[in-house]
Amino acid sequence: MLYTVSKRVLGTLARTIYRPTIIDADKVPASGPVILAPNHLAVLDSFIVPLVLPRPVAFLAKAEYFRGTGPGGRFSRWLFTSLGAIPVDRGKGRAAMEALNAAEQVLRDGGAFGIHPEGTRSPDGRLYRGRTGVARLALSTGAPVVPVALTGTDKLQPRGAKLPRPHPFSVRFGDPLHFTRYSGMENSLPVLRSITDEIMYAIAELSEQEYVDRYQRPGAAAA
Numbered sequence: 001m002l003y004t005v006s007k008r009v010l011g012t013l014a015r016t017i018y019r020p021t022i023i024d025a026d027k028v029p030a031s032g033p034v035i036l037a038p039n040h041l042a043v044l045d046s047f048i049v050p051l052v053l054p055r056p057v058a059f060l061a062k063a064e065y066f067r068g069t070g071p072g073g074r075f076s077r078w079l080f081t082s083l084g085a086i087p088v089d090r091g092k093g094r095a096a097m098e099a100l101n102a103a104e105q106v107l108r109d110g111g112a113f114g115i116h117p118e119g120t121r122s123p124d125g126r127l128y129r130g131r132t133g134v135a136r137l138a139l140s141t142g143a144p145v146v147p148v149a150l151t152g153t154d155k156l157q158p159r160g161a162k163l164p165r166p167h168p169f170s171v172r173f174g175d176p177l178h179f180t181r182y183s184g185m186e187n188s189l190p191v192l193r194s195i196t197d198e199i200m201y202a203i204a205e206l207s208e209q210e211y212v213d214r215y216q217r218p219g220a221a222a223a
Contacts, residue, residue, distance in 0.1 A: 020052065020168075022052050023171070023172040025052060025053060028112070028176075033109075034112045034176070035143050036057060036114040036148055037146065037147050038116060038147075038149070039127055039148070039149060039207050040116035040118050040121045042154050042158075044153055044156060044157045045153055046059045048171060049150075049171065050084070055112055056084060058084040058086055058114070060086050060115060061088070063087040066087045086103060096133075104140055115134050115137070117200060117203075118130060118131070118216055119131045119216070120216060126210045127203060127210065128214065128216040129214050130199060130200040132189075132192040132193060134195075135191075135192040136192060139183065139186035139192075139195070142183070144179075145176065147177065147199055147203045149170075149203055149207035149208075150170070151171075151172070153169050155169070156169050174203075177199060
């Protein structure tokens with residue numbers, strides 16, 4: 001109930017004020033497990049994808065967003081909780097694994113889950129090498145992966161800005177990618193790397209970002 005009300009209110013405000021361009025949202029399955037894999041340019045990215053789709057979408061978020069104090073901290077905690085975020089401690093292997101286990105349960109229950117394969121925001125607008133958590137989820141659950149390209153969100157909320165600024169942005173969804181042909185191979189690092197690279201190349205085609213074949217920052221959470 002909280003998710004539905006929050007999403008309806010925030011979604012209406014976002015569409016009215018920012019008028020985003022949404023392309024091919026109908027490529028996202030209306031039901032059943034699905035992984036949404038967007039590029040990552042701004043903190044708001046994790047909110048934008050759920051807000052532009054009719055079905056609920058859970059996603060990972062830094063645990064710090066749930067621990068803030070004062071009015072701002074309480075608002076952040078309410079916002080992330082009400083939109084279905086799963087907290088994860090960045091840089092802590094066990095915490096990241098527990099978060100991915102929670103994500104796996106969302107998918108096994110037939111839900112939609114969003115994960116940024118880059119692990120953290122791009123510092124320069126380029127698309128960086130993806131981490132293999134998205135591939136592990138795809139293989140362990142059999143869920144298809146929908147690549148997502150966000151454009152303009154780094155101008156909507158530049159680094160250091162607490163509130164979004166008026167700026168056009170777009171969200172473009174790609175065709176679902178299926179990896180059931182690799183069923184039972186989730187422990188093969190070459191397979192995980194191959195799947196992750198395929199997802200990243202699909203995102204690059206949609207976003208038209210320059211691709212950088214290296215990790216942005218070692219040890220990013222949920223990778």
